[in-house]
Amino acid sequence: MPKLPECVGVARLRHRCLLNPHNLHIVCAVHPAGTQGDSCLDFRENPDIEPEELWQPEGASYYNDELILQPQQRLTQQQQLELLDTHPMFTGKCPQCQHEFDRDWSARVHWDCSECGWMDDTV
Known part of the structure; x- marks a missing residue:
């Protein structure tokens, strides 16, 4: 009790x-x-x-x-919307070179592009 x-x-x-x-x-x-x-x-x-x-x-x-x-909350609403439009987690593509990630991209934790060297610094 x-x-x-x-x-x-x-x-x-x-x-x-x-x-x-x-x-x-x-x-x-x-x-x-x-x-x-x-x-x-x-x-x-x-x-x-x-x-x-x-x-x-x-x-x-x-x-x-x-x-x-x-x-x-570190991002403004505009920055959040931009992230939805550009981040590989949502698009499946590198925002810098448009290289497509493998189909397992929805289970990824790190979003580093092997083609152009772009690295995700949001995590």
């Missing part, structure tokens, strides 16, 4: 409630099977625990108590 967020500090998983016996096998001393609903009327703040600040940079968020940074 998972503990409520108010019972356990999210970032460091420190127990914030005085009623929690710090036992892995039960949720809390008062509600061993868990509470009914999404809050606990018996919650008592532990005065010995320092307040915890959940800081997150812009573009990041917490998932399962872990801070996840969202990838930054």
